[in-house]
Amino acid sequence: xxxxxxxxxxxxxxxxxxxxxxxxxxxxxxxxxxxxxxxxxxxxxxxxxxxxxxxxxxxxxxxxxxxxxxxxxxxxxxxxxxxxxxxxxxxxxxxxxxxxxxxxxxxxxxxxxxx
Amino acid sequence: xxxxxxxxxxxxxxxxxxxxxxxxxxxxxxxxxxxxxxxxxxxxxxxxxxxxxxxxxxxxxxxxxxxxxxxxxxxxxxxxxxxxxxxxxxxxxxxxxxxxxxxxxxxxxx
Numbered sequence: 486x487x488x489x490x491x492x493x494x495x496x497x498x499x500x501x502x503x504x505x506x507x508x509x510x511x512x513x514x515x516x517x518x519x520x521x522x523x524x525x526x527x528x529x530x531x532x533x534x535x536x537x538x539x540x541x542x543x544x545x546x547x548x549x550x551x552x553x554x555x556x557x558x559x560x561x562x563x564x565x566x567x568x569x570x571x572x573x574x575x576x577x578x579x580x581x582x583x584x585x586x587x588x589x590x591x592x593x594x595x596x597x598x599x600x
Numbered sequence: 601x602x603x604x605x606x607x608x609x610x611x612x613x614x615x616x617x618x619x620x621x622x623x624x625x626x627x628x629x630x631x632x633x634x635x636x637x638x639x640x641x642x643x644x645x646x647x648x649x650x651x652x653x654x655x656x657x658x659x660x661x662x663x664x665x666x667x668x669x670x671x672x673x674x675x676x677x678x679x680x681x682x683x684x685x686x687x688x689x690x691x692x693x694x695x696x697x698x699x700x701x702x703x704x705x706x707x708x709x710x
Contacts, residue, residue: 489643516696528644528687528700541696576643583696591636591643 487511489592491577497598498567506562506595508577517560518578518589519552521545528576534560535583567599602627604701606688612707613678621673621704623688633671634698635664636687644687678708 490509498504510517519531532542534552549571551563560579564571574594580587603626613619625633632651636644648657650666657664661682663674673686685703692699 518696527702528689530697530699533696543697578643588646588649589634589698590646594641594643 487590489577489579489590491575491592491595493595494593495596495598497600500569500599501566503563503565504567504597506564506575506577506597508560508562508592509558510560510577510579511590512558514579514581514590516540516580516583516587517552517554518580519562520576520578520591521573522576522594523570523573531562533583540583564597567597569599572597572599602690602692602697602699604688604690604699606686606701606704608704609702610705610707612709613675615679615708615710616677618674618676618678620675621686621688621706623671623673623701624669625671625688625690627690627692627699629693631691631693631695633666634689634691635662635671635673636689638685638687638703640685647686675706678706680708680710682706683708 492507517534520528522528530543532546533540553561576594577592578589580589605624607622632649635647638644648664653668655666661676665672685705687703689698689700
């Protein structure tokens with residue numbers, strides 16, 4: 486069964502450092518998303534990406550964050566100048582369609598710990 | 601602002617004891633309501649999409665229903681492997697953003 490792959494599974498970084506989280510979406514999917522889940526809290530939408538550009542972003546997704554599709558298979562989330570409150574699980578997801586009939590497949594997540 | 605409230609926060613059932621999870625929502629122009637299952641340390645796993653009031657969908661022991669204000673996830677004769685957190689989420693018309701609830705943590709005891 487096709488799946489979304491995220492690496493690394495756990496990333497520990499010093500406050501103020503930059504991190505890049507990696508995702509390989511399902512190969513025939515065209516829409517990509519990043520979500521985060523702070524421990525014990527709701528899953529929160531960060532950004533959606535289609536046709537090599539951001540199609541929608543939340544108020545959380547400020548200038549500290551950026552996304553990129555550097556090649557035909559990878560989709561990355563960059564977090565600059567990390568803060569303690571950036572510690573969370575970050576999930577990548579992909580879907581064939583952005584509409585309500587989409588079935589978004591989520592990766593296993595990257596646990597980011599900022600120390 | 602879209603809001604999703606799930607209840608109860610936690611539910612403990614005996615194996616075979618049927619029950620329902622509730623998801624109340626407030627959204628401007630519902631485009632879709634989603635149910636996901638999340639196991640500890642894993643990403644959400646898609647279960648259902650419901651589009652309009654009155655719609656129902658079933659998958660094995662799970663049945664999801666939708667009204668204009670809430671959705672229910674009915675679990676019939678649950679098994680221990682149904683233990684997980686069940687997440688409800690909504691998407692408003694014209695947007696790709698999906699708003700999640702906090703989830704209901706279900707534990708099924710043998």
